[in-house]
Amino acid sequence: xxxxxxxxxxxxxxxxxxxxxxxxxxxxxxxxxxxxxxxxxxxxxxxxxxxxxxxxxxxxxxxxxxxxxxxxxxxxxxxxxxxxxxxxxxxxxxxxxxxxxxxxxxxxxxxxxxxxxxxxxxxxxxxxxxxxxxxxxxxxxxxxxxxxxxxxxxxxxxxxxxxxxxxxxxxxxxxxxxxxxxxxxxxxxxxxxxxxxxxxxxxxxxxxxxxxxxxxxxxxxxxxxxxxxxxxxxxxxxxxxxxxxxxxxxxxxxxxxxxxxxxx
Numbered sequence: 001x002x003x004x005x006x007x008x009x010x011x012x013x014x015x016x017x018x019x020x021x022x023x024x025x026x027x028x029x030x031x032x033x034x035x036x037x038x039x040x041x042x043x044x045x046x047x048x049x050x051x052x053x054x055x056x057x058x059x060x061x062x063x064x065x066x067x068x069x070x071x072x073x074x075x076x077x078x079x080x081x082x083x084x085x086x087x088x089x090x091x092x093x094x095x096x097x098x099x100x101x102x103x104x105x106x107x108x109x110x111x112x113x114x115x116x117x118x119x120x121x122x123x124x125x126x127x128x129x130x131x132x133x134x135x136x137x138x139x140x141x142x143x144x145x146x147x148x149x150x151x152x153x154x155x156x157x158x159x160x161x162x163x164x165x166x167x168x169x170x171x172x173x174x175x176x177x178x179x180x181x182x183x184x185x186x187x188x189x190x191x192x193x194x195x196x197x198x199x200x201x202x203x204x205x206x207x208x209x210x211x212x213x214x215x216x217x218x219x220x221x222x223x224x225x226x227x228x229x230x231x232x233x234x235x236x237x238x239x240x241x242x243x244x245x246x247x248x249x250x251x252x253x254x255x256x257x258x259x260x261x262x263x264x
Contacts, residue, residue, distance in 0.1 A: 040123035
């Protein structure tokens, strides 16, 4: 195991260590066989890990999010002489259409149906965008036929699925609530409880049940320390973007600015 991998592995979770070992195999394949390697969809944290690992290697690294803006993206690792064609990312944008007068679709409904009805892994699906009368999903190209054939219904709604042009990518405006909270300590459970007006015991249950991620990594310690710049994802509730601590209250509690994106 080379120095770069050892250095990174010392500062990350066990889950990240396993991912880094896989990423190192990608790098070795590119350097030894002079062939491009395409990842599944990765979250921004994983993308950052690969970028750090590959930063001093003799190869090129391309991110599909630089071509089509998205949160989840695919990385293409390639020999230094490689010239990118965007089609090399092998992804498609699927449009899932439904009759909105009969109901709405939610992100959990769409993701659950895609996984259960196709048997595919979460990693082959990218961002899921919820519109008024359609949902768009980034997906790895080899699985398009399977998805269009198998998924005919989501929840109680009949759906039709077809490939959509990238130029038709939905531009969604997220409704973000700004909130100021006061905490006696920057613990994970206390911040979540205050942000969503939950009891501490309820917030602790969410943490222990693996329903909260900090910067895309699951955290199960209720006392996990939170800092400015962290992003918390709470299953079924939404996301919290943690701003700077802006001082203390008269009682000595920490004043923290939050941006909250509630789950629709």
